[in-house]
Amino acid sequence: MTASVPLQWVFYQTSRYNTGMSKISDTVLNIVGSIPKGKVASYGQVALMAGFPRGARRVGWILHQLGDNSPWWRIINNSGRISTSCLEHTALLQKELLINEGVRVTNKLKIDIEKYRYRPNSN
DNA sequence: AACGTGACGATGG
């Protein structure tokens, strides 16, 4: 674990997804698919859970290319803001999808990420 | 091989 990874994220790291037998993109999509309705995660958080602590941009790339059949709208940046620039899946669409499942989103696309953040290891 | 470009993240002002 390098110093660039915030300590509070260590908690989220799990090996349950990473068998080493599947492609990175499959692992990422499985993780995204495991996020419950009404919860969100950051790109970097998903990357960490997938075993790639500095792979936030990679997660964004994978969702952009392959995320159509996943709840891609539950992924936001770690500042708590919707940050898609995809023309097919716009920020406005993401906002509506999140609001639909009970997540409060401001007109500036801001979300209280710590309130809604998915925490797989906490019950 | 060298850049430019992102659905990113942390930090400092």
Next chain:
DNA sequence: TCCATCGCCACGT
């Protein structure tokens, strides 16, 4: 909070 800057990583040209 906003913004610039830097680090990071995979792709495309």
